[in-house]
Amino acid sequence: MSLKYGILGLLSYGPMTGYELNRAFHASLAFFWKATMSQVYRELKQMEQKGWVSATTIIQHNGKPNKKEYTLTQEGREAFVRWLSGPVVDSDLEVRSAFLMKIFFSAQNSPMINRENLHRFKEISRKQLSALQQETAIQEYGQKIQDKRSVTYWELTRQFGERYYQLCVEWAEMALATVEDQGQ
Amino acid sequence: MSLKYGILGLLSYGPMTGYELNRAFHASLAFFWKATMSQVYRELKQMEQKGWVSATTIIQHNGKPNKKEYTLTQEGREAFVRWLSGPVVDSDLEVRSAFLMKIFFSAQNSPMINRENLHRFKEISRKQLSALQQETAIQEYGQKIQDKRSVTYWELTRQFGERYYQLCVEWAEMALATVEDQGQ
DNA sequence: TTAATCATGTAACACGTTACATGATTGC
């Protein structure tokens, strides 16, 4: 559901190709929404049929393959605004964690494997945290497009991510201590 | 991917019907994994074909519909243990948040709607937090089944949830202050 | 010479969501 609106949102800054949309996704929305190339192309096809975006083929020379640039239509912009201004519902907050599923059943695992898994979780979280802290794309874009209001909101999502991974690291330390304490 | 293992994990505590599995899901795993009835029935059918679970029909009198009780087979238990003892991978930590997607683009929204959305997010998070704090299922089960080791791990997932929703509430307060500060 | 980048997709499968169907019993 949200992938559609992620694409519309990115196109609201200006026209882009599927390939560029994919890069933009990875550079900015990846912390809270992952998308693959084939998904992006499929959504673009569907949205073109709906009339939310329109495509223009750009012929390239120098041996590079032709591009299809997508532009937001009036209906597309309206659909985006309807979603954006619509209310926040319970399901927008849903959490899904394969890792916690594993932890839930981990009493049936060997203590050694549990310690390893918790350590690995902590390390991955730490890496994600420092990646988000060193994130400069927001500042760069902000200086380029001179849109102070956008930067505020982009920065809020980044800060959520920072706090989240901070939590993961601290929880992992607590969990490791608990598991050791119990002599497991 | 994880729904399968959630079902196998619950069946590792003893045989259950699809209906009971659904209730168990809502009572224990719901914070980090949501499942619907039809999904549970579909997975059970697939896993029966794979030979991971076996079904026994229990004829009921007193007007109630017949039940099908599912039991973990040896192969099912092996598949579960393979998953449980397998390494934690990056994708096990993936975050997906429709709410943050909306915040990311919220510079294009009216300031009033943004304040409303942040307030609503804070309220939902607060409710989830107090629901998790008042959660007693873990203690009850623990006393019933006398499995101290399981309780430790169940409790770790609950604590992750508590910390997570605490973070949400605090972040929302910070975000509201930021948005007000900017005169938006 | 090998991998990465640019650029488009298709096909098949897996998983998640929503609506529908049946029908007795129990509590408000």
Place this chain on the structure above:
DNA sequence: GCAATCATGTAACGTGTTACATGATTAA
């Protein structure tokens, strides 16, 4: 009388994942 609980599912659709296909250019 109406909603909830017990208990099973099917069907259709929507979304996410993985593998495959093409083919030139550029940097290590």
